[in-house]
Amino acid sequence: MDKIHLFEQAGLGKAPFYYVGDAEANPCISCDYCSHAIKAVFMVQSSDGKTFRVGSDCIFKVGDAGLRVKVDQAIRQQKIKRHNQDWKWAQEAYKNYPNELSEMKHPYMDDKDMYEYIVYSLNHGHFESTEKRIISAVKKAQKLHEIHN
Ligand SMILES: [Zn+2]
Numbered sequence: 001m002d003k004i005h006l007f008e009q010a011g012l013g014k015a016p017f018y019y020v021g022d023a024e025a026n027p028c029i030s031c032d033y034c035s036h037a038i039k040a041v042f043m044v045q046s047s048d049g050k051t052f053r054v055g056s057d058c059i060f061k062v063g064d065a066g067l068r069v070k071v072d073q074a075i076r077q078q079k080i081k082r083h084n085q086d087w088k089w090a091q092e093a094y095k096n097y098p099n100e101l102s103e104m105k106h107p108y109m110d111d112k113d114m115y116e117y118i119v120y121s122l123n124h125g126h127f128e129s130t131e132k133r134i135i136s137a138v139k140k141a142q143k144l145h146e147i148h149n
Protein backbone atom coordinates (compact mmCIF):
# COMPACT_ATOMS: atom_id res chain seq x y z
CA MET A 1 0.00 0.00 0.00
CA ASP A 2 1.16 3.49 -0.76
CA LYS A 3 2.15 5.76 2.04
CA ILE A 4 -0.43 8.42 2.76
CA HIS A 5 0.77 11.83 1.65
CA LEU A 6 1.75 13.96 4.66
CA PHE A 7 -0.46 16.82 3.48
CA GLU A 8 -3.38 14.39 3.32
CA GLN A 9 -2.58 13.10 6.81
CA ALA A 10 -2.62 16.70 8.00
CA GLY A 11 -6.18 17.10 6.70
CA LEU A 12 -5.28 19.39 3.82
CA GLY A 13 -7.21 17.38 1.25
CA LYS A 14 -6.68 14.38 -0.95
CA ALA A 15 -3.48 13.53 -2.83
CA PRO A 16 -2.17 14.09 -5.40
CA PHE A 17 -1.43 17.71 -4.76
CA TYR A 18 -0.75 20.34 -7.37
CA TYR A 19 1.27 23.48 -7.23
CA VAL A 20 -0.94 26.41 -8.22
CA GLY A 21 1.30 29.44 -7.75
CA ASP A 22 3.30 31.61 -5.43
CA ALA A 23 2.28 34.67 -3.49
CA GLU A 24 4.16 37.77 -2.50
CA ALA A 25 6.18 37.63 0.70
CA ASN A 26 4.00 38.55 3.64
CA PRO A 27 5.05 38.27 7.28
CA CYS A 28 1.44 37.74 8.41
CA ILE A 29 0.94 34.49 6.54
CA SER A 30 1.63 31.20 8.25
CA CYS A 31 2.10 27.76 6.78
CA ASP A 32 -1.08 25.64 6.75
CA TYR A 33 1.00 22.52 7.35
CA CYS A 34 3.36 23.51 10.19
CA SER A 35 1.79 26.87 11.18
CA HIS A 36 5.10 28.69 11.21
CA ALA A 37 5.25 32.16 9.67
CA ILE A 38 6.41 31.94 6.06
CA LYS A 39 8.14 34.50 3.92
CA ALA A 40 7.91 32.70 0.59
CA VAL A 41 4.36 31.45 0.16
CA PHE A 42 3.45 28.62 -2.20
CA MET A 43 -0.14 27.76 -3.05
CA VAL A 44 -1.02 24.09 -3.32
CA GLN A 45 -4.30 22.47 -4.30
CA SER A 46 -5.50 18.98 -3.40
CA SER A 47 -7.30 16.69 -5.83
CA ASP A 48 -10.56 17.38 -4.05
CA GLY A 49 -10.17 21.10 -4.52
CA LYS A 50 -8.77 22.39 -1.24
CA THR A 51 -6.27 25.22 -1.66
CA PHE A 52 -3.75 25.97 1.06
CA ARG A 53 -0.51 27.82 1.66
CA VAL A 54 2.79 26.26 2.56
CA GLY A 55 6.39 27.37 2.93
CA SER A 56 9.11 25.95 0.70
CA ASP A 57 10.67 24.08 3.65
CA CYS A 58 7.54 22.01 4.15
CA ILE A 59 7.16 21.33 0.43
CA PHE A 60 10.67 19.89 0.47
CA LYS A 61 10.09 18.05 3.77
CA VAL A 62 7.06 16.05 2.66
CA GLY A 63 9.01 14.42 -0.17
CA ASP A 64 6.57 15.10 -3.01
CA ALA A 65 8.84 15.09 -6.06
CA GLY A 66 6.28 16.66 -8.39
CA LEU A 67 5.64 19.60 -6.07
CA ARG A 68 9.33 19.97 -5.44
CA VAL A 69 10.16 20.44 -9.12
CA LYS A 70 7.49 23.14 -9.47
CA VAL A 71 8.58 24.98 -6.35
CA ASP A 72 12.24 24.81 -7.35
CA GLN A 73 11.26 26.45 -10.63
CA ALA A 74 9.21 29.10 -8.86
CA ILE A 75 12.10 29.91 -6.50
CA ARG A 76 14.45 30.28 -9.47
CA GLN A 77 12.03 32.62 -11.17
CA GLN A 78 11.63 34.68 -8.00
CA LYS A 79 15.40 35.03 -7.78
CA ILE A 80 15.62 36.19 -11.39
CA LYS A 81 12.80 38.66 -10.82
CA ARG A 82 14.45 40.02 -7.67
CA HIS A 83 17.78 40.31 -9.44
CA ASN A 84 16.21 42.21 -12.35
CA GLN A 85 14.48 44.60 -9.96
CA ASP A 86 17.68 45.15 -7.98
CA TRP A 87 19.68 45.68 -11.15
CA LYS A 88 17.22 48.22 -12.48
CA TRP A 89 17.42 50.04 -9.15
CA ALA A 90 21.22 49.91 -8.87
CA GLN A 91 21.78 51.42 -12.33
CA GLU A 92 20.10 54.62 -11.16
CA ALA A 93 20.77 54.54 -7.41
CA TYR A 94 24.57 54.50 -7.68
CA LYS A 95 24.41 58.14 -8.79
CA ASN A 96 23.15 59.08 -5.32
CA TYR A 97 26.21 57.72 -3.52
CA PRO A 98 29.31 58.93 -5.40
CA ASN A 99 31.21 59.65 -2.18
CA GLU A 100 30.51 56.30 -0.58
CA LEU A 101 31.29 54.39 -3.77
CA SER A 102 34.51 56.31 -4.35
CA GLU A 103 35.65 55.18 -0.91
CA MET A 104 35.16 51.55 -1.91
CA LYS A 105 37.82 49.57 -3.73
CA HIS A 106 37.65 48.72 -7.41
CA PRO A 107 37.50 44.91 -7.61
CA TYR A 108 40.55 44.59 -9.88
CA MET A 109 42.50 47.85 -9.98
CA ASP A 110 44.28 49.45 -7.07
CA ASP A 111 44.27 52.94 -8.51
CA LYS A 112 40.56 52.99 -9.27
CA ASP A 113 37.46 52.88 -7.09
CA MET A 114 34.02 51.25 -7.15
CA TYR A 115 32.33 54.28 -8.64
CA GLU A 116 34.64 54.17 -11.63
CA TYR A 117 34.08 50.42 -11.91
CA ILE A 118 30.31 50.93 -12.07
CA VAL A 119 30.49 53.69 -14.66
CA TYR A 120 32.85 51.61 -16.76
CA SER A 121 30.70 48.48 -16.48
CA LEU A 122 27.53 50.31 -17.45
CA ASN A 123 29.21 51.66 -20.56
CA HIS A 124 30.69 48.36 -21.63
CA GLY A 125 29.53 44.79 -21.87
CA HIS A 126 29.34 42.98 -18.56
CA PHE A 127 28.38 39.67 -17.01
CA GLU A 128 25.64 38.86 -14.53
CA SER A 129 28.34 38.45 -11.86
CA THR A 130 29.23 42.10 -12.46
CA GLU A 131 25.62 43.11 -11.93
CA LYS A 132 25.56 41.20 -8.63
CA ARG A 133 28.77 42.89 -7.51
CA ILE A 134 27.41 46.32 -8.39
CA ILE A 135 24.07 45.68 -6.68
CA SER A 136 25.77 44.71 -3.44
CA ALA A 137 28.16 47.68 -3.63
CA VAL A 138 25.29 50.13 -4.17
CA LYS A 139 23.31 48.57 -1.30
CA LYS A 140 26.35 48.93 0.94
CA ALA A 141 26.84 52.54 -0.20
CA GLN A 142 23.20 53.25 0.54
CA LYS A 143 23.61 51.93 4.10
CA LEU A 144 26.79 53.94 4.66
CA HIS A 145 25.01 56.99 3.35
CA GLU A 146 22.14 56.50 5.82
CA ILE A 147 24.54 56.12 8.75
CA HIS A 148 26.45 59.29 7.92
CA ASN A 149 23.53 61.54 7.08
ZN1 LIG B 1 5.44 24.73 7.03
